[in-house]
Amino acid sequence: MTEYNVYGKKSYAFAIGRLSGTTHAVLREETLARLREADFDTAQKLLIDCGYPAVTDGKTVYDAIEEEKNAVSAFVREISPDEELTQLLFFEEDALNLKLLLKSAALEREADDSLLCEGSFPTELLRVCVQVGDYSLLSETIGQMLEGIEQETDPGRISCLVDNAMFAHALHTAEKKHCTPLVRLFTVYGEGKNRLTVLRLRRLQMPISEYGFAFLPVGTPPNEEDRDEETILSETRAQLENVLTDLGYDEGIGAIAQYYFRKKSETAALRLLFAEKSAKETGGSTS
Amino acid sequence: MSGISIAIIGAALCAALAGCGSAIGVMAAGKAAAGVTAEKPDLFGKLLVLQALPGTQGIYGFLTAILIMVRIGVLGGNAAELTVWQGLQFFGAAMPMAITGLVSGICQGKAAVGAIHMTGKQPDASGKGITMTALVETYAILALLTSILLIYGIQL
Numbered sequence: 001m002t003e004y005n006v007y008g009k010k011s012y013a014f015a016i017g018r019l020s021g022t023t024h025a026v027l028r029e030e031t032l033a034r035l036r037e038a039d040f041d042t043a044q045k046l047l048i049d050c051g052y053p054a055v056t057d058g059k060t061v062y063d064a065i066e067e068e069k070n071a072v073s074a075f076v077r078e079i080s081p082d083e084e085l086t087q088l089l090f091f092e093e094d095a096l097n098l099k100l101l102l103k104s105a106a107l108e109r110e111a112d113d114s115l116l117c118e119g120s121f122p123t124e125l126l127r128v129c130v131q132v133g134d135y136s137l138l139s140e141t142i143g144q145m146l147e148g149i150e151q152e153t154d155p156g157r158i159s160c161l162v163d164n165a166m167f168a169h170a171l172h173t174a175e176k177k178h179c180t181p182l183v184r185l186f187t188v189y190g191e192g193k194n195r196l197t198v199l200r201l202r203r204l205q206m207p208i209s210e211y212g213f214a215f216l217p218v219g220t221p222p223n224e225e226d227r228d229e230e231t232i233l234s235e236t237r238a239q240l241e242n243v244l245t246d247l248g249y250d251e252g253i254g255a256i257a258q259y260y261f262r263k264k265s266e267t268a269a270l271r272l273l274f275a276e277k278s279a280k281e282t283g284g285s286t287s
Numbered sequence: 288m289s290g291i292s293i294a295i296i297g298a299a300l301c302a303a304l305a306g307c308g309s310a311i312g313v314m315a316a317g318k319a320a321a322g323v324t325a326e327k328p329d330l331f332g333k334l335l336v337l338q339a340l341p342g343t344q345g346i347y348g349f350l351t352a353i354l355i356m357v358r359i360g361v362l363g364g365n366a367a368e369l370t371v372w373q374g375l376q377f378f379g380a381a382m383p384m385a386i387t388g389l390v391s392g393i394c395q396g397k398a399a400v401g402a403i404h405m406t407g408k409q410p411d412a413s414g415k416g417i418t419m420t421a422l423v424e425t426y427a428i429l430a431l432l433t434s435i436l437l438i439y440g441i442q443l
Contacts, residue, residue, distance in 0.1 A: 017322020
């Protein structure tokens with residue numbers, strides 16, 4: 001994607017330059033391997049050496065990871081020249097916020113603001129949408145997909161509908177803006193998530209045909225009946241990794257999307273890694 | 288059109304096209320370098336070299352234009368009487384530097400952007416980045432040599 005700028009506007013060349021020099025760099029595979037091998041305290045120190053916030057004043061390593069994730073979100077928003085496209089990267093955060101607000105409304109409680117993360121839609125707007133039951137204020141796609149959600153009682157179904165609506169909004173907007181890198185990323189990401197949904201349903205011994213709503217609206221629902229879990233997982237991982245690698249060569253939003261998705265999966269992996277270590281050291285198990 | 292006019296157009300195009308190539312290359316490298324410097328100000332010295340590399344084509348173009356002007360006597364105020372054919376020969380002699388200067392300036396700028404990003408990630412690799420970017424320079428130097436040899440090969 002080519003971005004022509006007049007003086008005073010941010011450019012993708014500048015943004016990608018900042019990504020190259022950032023202190024919030026994506027951790028290398030060797031560093032992750034060292035973190036895996038180390039005990040909890042050593043891993044915590046190593047993480048701080050890698051640029052993660054220090055664990056002080058009663059904070060836990062999970063707080064530091066969350067802080068890093070928030071810093072990365074703020075950094076991506078700050079450097080990106082195209083705000084509309086950048087906001088699409090936060091579709092999962094929007095879905096989380098909306099689910100929290102819907103749950104709070106169902107329990108007739110006020111949502112705890114500290115649990116809300118920064119998505120692309122202002123939380124006040126999401127709150128108003130939940131109160132009036134009109135989601136077309138967010139976008140036409142979301143409005144159509146969430147019409148009548150207040151009548152739903154099954155929390156699992158509500159969760160899937162919200163996920164689907166936010167994902168569809170991100171994909172449709174990227175398509176409308178002819179942003180090939182994001183369309184490709186969202187498509188592969190959505191298809192990968194759908195494969196994982198098949199695995200979950202298979203493990204829970206639930207028929208796929210009855211849970212069509214659990215699949216993200218992209219491509220055709222996967223048919224993975226004859227293949228083993230390991231193959232599906234490794235294929236899904238490889239496909240996402242291929243797309244992310246390609247996006248790294250993009251001179252536009254693709255490079256920013258690659259960085260954000262890598263950091264997001266890094267923080268998720270670190271949370272799991274420390275939880276495992278913590279469980280091992282306290283004699284529990286997370287497997 | 289007179290021979291001297293054609294030669295002057297050749298010299299002007301040479302300086303202008305090679306200068307444009309350099310300007311585009313330096314601009315692209317400058318944007319990337321500014322981004323990296325915003326995060327790592329200590330790298331400014333290393334990045335400055337990489338940003339300056341695509342600027343040489345403009346100098347080569349300028350040098351070629353000066354040589355043409357010297358040969359046709361425009362600089363001394365004693366312009367030679369050139370036939371149309373001789374004017375076309377000077378125009379042709381300017382083209383290797385003009386065209387290669389434009390293209391290689393842009394290409395070197397792109398290579399410099401890549402090297403700047405690499406330096407941002409691994410500051411110790413700046414030497415490798417400079418080498419990779421400098422390789423594009425080879426073709427600008429070859430074009431400069433061709434133009435100089437052609438300019439001095441023209442019989443007046």
